[in-house]
Amino acid sequence: MTGTAAVLTGADAGSGMPVLELREVDVLYGRVQALRGVSLTVGAGEIVALIGSNGAGKTTTLRTISGLVRPSKGSILLRGQPIHTLGAEKIARLGVGHAPEGRRLFGRMTVRENLDMGAYSRKDRAGVRSDFERVYELFPRVKERSGQLAGSLSGGEQQMVAIGRAMMARPTVLLLDEPSLGLAPIVVENLFAVIREINQGGTTVLLIEQNALLALNTARRGYVLEVGEVATSGPSQELLRSPEVQRAYLGM
Amino acid sequence: MPRLGLLQRPQPVTPQAGPRGSGTSTFWIFSLGSAMLLLMSWLLPWFVRPTSSGVGYSPMDVVTSSPTGIGTILVYILAVTMLIMVLSPVLEIAYRLRKEATPRRFDTLRGIAAVIGLVSTVAVFVLARIMREEPLFGQIDSHSITDSAVWLTMAGYIIAAVTYGARQRVTHRPSLAFGAVALPFGLLLPLMFHQAPDFILWAAESLAVYMLLALGLNVVVGFAGLLDLGYAAFFAIGAYTCASLASPKHSIHLPLWVLIFLGAAVASMFGAVLGAPTLRLRGDYLAIVTLGFGEIIPDLATNNVGKLTGGPDGISSIDQPALGPIHFGTNKEWYYWSLLVVVIVVIILLRNLERSRMGRAWVALREDEVAAAATGINTTSTKLLAFAIGASISGIAGAFYGSIVTVVTPQDFNFSVSVSILSMIVLGGIGNITGVIVGSFALTFVIFWVLQNLNEWSGTLGQTINVPTLGNLNFSQYTYIVYGVTLILMMLLRPGGLIPSRARQIELKSGGEEESLAAVQGRA
Numbered sequence: 045m046t047g048t049a050a051v052l053t054g055a056d057a058g059s060g061m062p063v064l065e066l067r068e069v070d071v072l073y074g075r076v077q078a079l080r081g082v083s084l085t086v087g088a089g090e091i092v093a094l095i096g097s098n099g100a101g102k103t104t105t106l107r108t109i110s111g112l113v114r115p116s117k118g119s120i121l122l123r124g125q126p127i128h129t130l131g132a133e134k135i136a137r138l139g140v141g142h143a144p145e146g147r148r149l150f151g152r153m154t155v156r157e158n159l160d161m162g163a164y165s166r167k168d169r170a171g172v173r174s175d176f177e178r179v180y181e182l183f184p185r186v187k188e189r190s191g192q193l194a195g196s197l198s199g200g201e202q203q204m205v206a207i208g209r210a211m212m213a214r215p216t217v218l219l220l221d222e223p224s225l226g227l228a229p230i231v232v233e234n235l236f237a238v239i240r241e242i243n244q245g246g247t248t249v250l251l252i253e254q255n256a257l258l259a260l261n262t263a264r265r266g267y268v269l270e271v272g273e274v275a276t277s278g279p280s281q282e283l284l285r286s287p288e289v290q291r292a293y294l295g296m
Numbered sequence: 297m298p299r300l301g302l303l304q305r306p307q308p309v310t311p312q313a314g315p316r317g318s319g320t321s322t323f324w325i326f327s328l329g330s331a332m333l334l335l336m337s338w339l340l341p342w343f344v345r346p347t348s349s350g351v352g353y354s355p356m357d358v359v360t361s362s363p364t365g366i367g368t369i370l371v372y373i374l375a376v377t378m379l380i381m382v383l384s385p386v387l388e389i390a391y392r393l394r395k396e397a398t399p400r401r402f403d404t405l406r407g408i409a410a411v412i413g414l415v416s417t418v419a420v421f422v423l424a425r426i427m428r429e430e431p432l433f434g435q436i437d438s439h440s441i442t443d444s445a446v447w448l449t450m451a452g453y454i455i456a457a458v459t460y461g462a463r464q465r466v467t468h469r470p471s472l473a474f475g476a477v478a479l480p481f482g483l484l485l486p487l488m489f490h491q492a493p494d495f496i497l498w499a500a501e502s503l504a505v506y507m508l509l510a511l512g513l514n515v516v517v518g519f520a521g522l523l524d525l526g527y528a529a530f531f532a533i534g535a536y537t538c539a540s541l542a543s544p545k546h547s548i549h550l551p552l553w554v555l556i557f558l559g560a561a562v563a564s565m566f567g568a569v570l571g572a573p574t575l576r577l578r579g580d581y582l583a584i585v586t587l588g589f590g591e592i593i594p595d596l597a598t599n600n601v602g603k604l605t606g607g608p609d610g611i612s613s614i615d616q617p618a619l620g621p622i623h624f625g626t627n628k629e630w631y632y633w634s635l636l637v638v639v640i641v642v643i644i645l646l647r648n649l650e651r652s653r654m655g656r657a658w659v660a661l662r663e664d665e666v667a668a669a670a671t672g673i674n675t676t677s678t679k680l681l682a683f684a685i686g687a688s689i690s691g692i693a694g695a696f697y698g699s700i701v702t703v704v705t706p707q708d709f710n711f712s713v714s715v716s717i718l719s720m721i722v723l724g725g726i727g728n729i730t731g732v733i734v735g736s737f738a739l740t741f742v743i744f745w746v747l748q749n750l751n752e753w754s755g756t757l758g759q760t761i762n763v764p765t766l767g768n769l770n771f772s773q774y775t776y777i778v779y780g781v782t783l784i785l786m787m788l789l790r791p792g793g794l795i796p797s798r799a800r801q802i803e804l805k806s807g808g809e810e811e812s813l814a815a816v817q818g819r820a
Contacts, residue, residue: 110670112816136672148667150660161660164653165672213672 061124063088063248064109064140064217069118069128071104071272078104080272081118086217091240091249093259093280095293096269102252103145105269106219109250110142111135122217137165141215145222145252147206151195155186155205158194162212171214179208182238200231207239217248224255236262256293260284268293319467321725321795322474324388325734326459326466330410331382333452337445338378366423370416374449377413380406381456400463407461414453421446451481470795474730482639486632497628499744501700503737504635505693510720510736511642511729512689517718518727518797519650520682521662523583526570526590527717530687532709533566534559534694536597539611539704540604552617552624555695556638563691564684571683575676576813578665590714597706610705614698624699631700638696642689646729649685658682665813675813712776719779722786725793734794742778747771 062085071079079101086092094102107113109120111132120128127135136142141162150158159179163172180187183204189197194205203223210218220239224232232255240262243249253259260266260280267277268289276286283289384406391398455477459466466473485500509531516524537559541550550558574585600607616625624630649655657678660668669675698704716739724735750771758766786793 107816112666112669112813131674131676132669133672133674136670142670144667144670148664148670150663150667152663153659157656161656161668161671161673164657164660209671 062086062121063090063123064250065121066105066109067119067121069105069108069115069120071101071108071113072116078272079108079115082269082272082274083118084267084274084277086248086250089243089246089248090265091243091251091263093256093263093266094250094252094269095254095256095259095266096275097292098254099271100269101272102269103221104272106142106144106221106250106252109135109217110140110219112142133165136213139214139216140219141210141213141217141247142219143203143206143210143221143223146225147199147202149194149197149202149205149209151193153194154191155194155197156190158205158209159186159190159212162209164213166213172212175212175214179211182211182241183208200227200235203227203235204238207235207242211242211247215247217250218242220249220251222252222254224253224258232258256289257284319470322470322730323459323463323466324385325794326455326473326477327385327388330452330455330459331385333448333455334378334381337448337452366419370419370423373412373416374420377409377416377453378449380409381413381452384456384460403460403463407457410453410457410460414450414457417446417449417453421450447484451484454480471730474733478733479640482636486629494628495748497632499740500632501628501635501696502744503740504632504639505697505700506717506720506740507639507733507736508635508642508693508696509690509717510724510732511639511646512686512693513717514686514721514727514729514732515646515649515689516682516686517721518732519655519658519662520679521658522679522682523579524586524683524686525583525711525714525718526586526588526593527686527690528709528711528713529570529590529593530563530567530690531694531697531713532593532597532704532706533563533687534691535698535704535708536605536611536694537562537691538695538698539614542615542699543611543613545606545611546604549615552615552695552699555699556692559691559695560688561691563694564688567683567685567687568680570687571680575679587711590711594706594709597709605706608706610703610708612703614702614704616699616702628700631696635696638692642692643729643733650729654678654681666816669813712779715776716779719782721793723782723793725795725797727797728793728795731793731795731797738794739778739782743775747774747778 064086066082066084069079069082070077082101082105084092084094084105094105096102104113108115108128111127111130111134115128118128119126122135122138122140125138127138127140130138150161153161159176160172163175166172180190185201186204186208189201189205194202197205203225207218207220207223210220223235223239227235236258239249239251249263251259251263260283263280265278266280266283268275268283276283276288278286284294387402388398458473458477462473485503486497509527512530513524513527516522516527538552538555540546541548541558542552542555543549570586570589574582577585597605597610598608605611616623618624619630619634622630657668657673660671660673661675661678665675668678697708701708720736720739721732722735723739724733725731748771751769754769754771755767758764790796
């Protein structure tokens with residue numbers, strides 16, 4: 045993931061332009077308003093956490109970014125370019141990798157085929173091959189399981205494949221939807237170490253977590269979503285000290 | 297604990313021990329197929345009323361009336377080898393029930409027996425020709441049952457020889473083995489059933505047309521996972537395209553070779569037109585919409601929309617093409633040969649398509665639309681392309697059909713046609729090209745040959761056992777019972793089909809429905 049991505053993110057950081065920006069985004073599911081004027085920015089090379097309770101609109105936010113859901117109002121910019129009118133496949137090609145909620149692997153394909161699907165829109169064979177190596181390096185377990193059917197893996201392994209699949213597109217921004225869901229604490233710890241490693245390789249990460257403590261400890265900044273709106277935001281350390289966040293999400 | 301292995305008897309590694317792969321399926325189909333062909337060839341002469349030409353209604357007749365020594369030997373050889381081949385599947389089943397591998401020496405034995413049987417059959421064929429004072433090569437006596445029996449026997453022995461003689465190869469490279477058996481079979485097909493040449497040729501051509509249709513529907517249903525119940529509509533569009541542009545109806549006379557491509561193009565266009573509004577639908581809903589489309593197209597043709605289709609009477613006197621000096625109208629078998637070429641080309645193209653990027657995208661789409669979209673697959677164009685490709689193959693089949701029958705009417709494309717095509721791919725194995733070929737062959741064979749002959753067979757049986765009502769049964773009207781029973785039995789016994797595709801095998805074990813893309817997008 046070094047190469048072009050690192051150069052790009054470096055340049056972005058220099059100019060101060062955020063890699064990803066949501067401006068006043070509204071999302072409607074029929075008559076139900078899922079997001080209400082959500083604005084957030086993700087700077088180059090950052091890890092940003094999105095926390096909130098069930099139904100707060102976290103998953104919707106990620107789906108809106110990756111084009112699975114259309115915003116009814118507002119705009120989404122990727123490196124300054126509006127992407128909210130594009131189809132999901134175009135957004136994926138522009139460099140948004142999405143490891144969706146519940147992993148959503150292709151259960152009847154092998155692990156290798158799943159990773160290969162991640163590189164679906166890429167033409168550079170050599171690059172894809174080196175990214176395979178990179179993913180196998182990050183997740184040695186995935187390499188061991190490469191010939192197995194994705195559906196037969198454990199939850200943790202599946203999550204690794206899901207992240208690996210998203211990485212195979214060589215994204216500039218990686219959207220992770222609850223990677224820790226249903227996993228044992230030790231597995232979660234390993235997973236987050238790898239997420240940090242991916243980030244250090246130059247990939248910007250936008251992360252959803254129920255586990256607010258873990259999320260804020262991993263991320264540099266955080267946004268708190270409540271009923272479809274950004275309730276509060278700021279650097280992680282500040283959020284961790286905020287009494288409301290402590291009461292609502294950290295159980296203190 | 298590797299040491300323990302020394303004390304244990306090594307487990308034989310056999311196809312039976314492993315998971316049911318398409319290799320074992322192919323083996324079983326070959327094994328049963330050869331047994332059935334031999335059984336039929338044996339029974340055939342007994343069940344057909346003698347006609348006028350005298351000598352030589354069965355291989356037995358020919359052989360017993362030939363010089364004593366050779367005749368008797370051949371009879372015994374044929375009887376013994378046929379019995380071995382017919383009992384072979386029983387032996388396989390016995391070993392399977394005991395969960396043991398069939399000893400290899402049996403395979404070798406059966407392989408040798410099949411080759412001996414094949415040689416004896418060729419000897420019978422030659423003897424029959426000599427007895428009837430016919431030339432060894434050239435025009436075959438068209439009323440002779442012997443020839444049918446001989447061809448069936450030969451086909452049975454050849455398949456048996458391949459199945460048992462090269463069992464390892466059959467189970468390890470199933471599609472290659474299948475191709476090696478199916479191709480000569482396809483080439484010999486019009487010669488094989490020589491009892492009524494025109495009818496058999498028509499059956500062989502129908503088989504090729506249905507095979508094309510099944511291959512095309514398999515792209516939509518098998519590869520992309522979109523259930524299409526109105527597939528006959530595209531068949532109709534291809535046929536009407538051919539009929540309109542190669543008949544006196546509009547005074548346009550284009551050659552069939554142009555119409556194949558035109559039919560494919562027009563049908564694929566309609567495929568995309570149907571696909572576009574149904575993109576967000578899945579499963580049952582999609583099936584219902586396609587069902588409607590399949591009803592609308594023949595209805596439009598019946599109502600003679602735009603005075604284009606000729607109403608209920610359809611379009612008649614469609615041109616018959618020529619290839620250089622050969623006129624297809626007078627040399628009907630050339631339809632079969634050209635269809636065979638088209639089928640082979642389509643099979644090769646589809647195999648490549650299945651393994652291509654598009655093929656993988658279809659698998660991904662079938663598995664999980666949301667994840668597919670998130671990995672950069674354009675779900676819209678991928679689905680539309682499946683509809684368009686499936687429809688275009690149907691369009692080719694339609695153009696050929698129109699040209700062969702020379703009259704197309706709306707009734708030729710009603711719902712039952714869609715059902716029969718669907719039954720074929722369900723029987724063979726949805727998503728598996730080899731399976732689809734087997735399925736379309738098996739059903740066409742039952743409809744065009746077994747049901748047709750059952751009338752005569754039951755009549756003969758009725759005379760023999762003195763139950764004349766048996767002669768009044770008309771089995772050929774039971775076509776749809778065959779389709780119905782096929783669908784029910786397959787769903788109950790082997791839902792993946794005779795030769796299931798890998799994906800289906802896994803799917804049936806794990807099951808489960810995924811949330812649709814439309815649901816995620818809040819549209820459904």
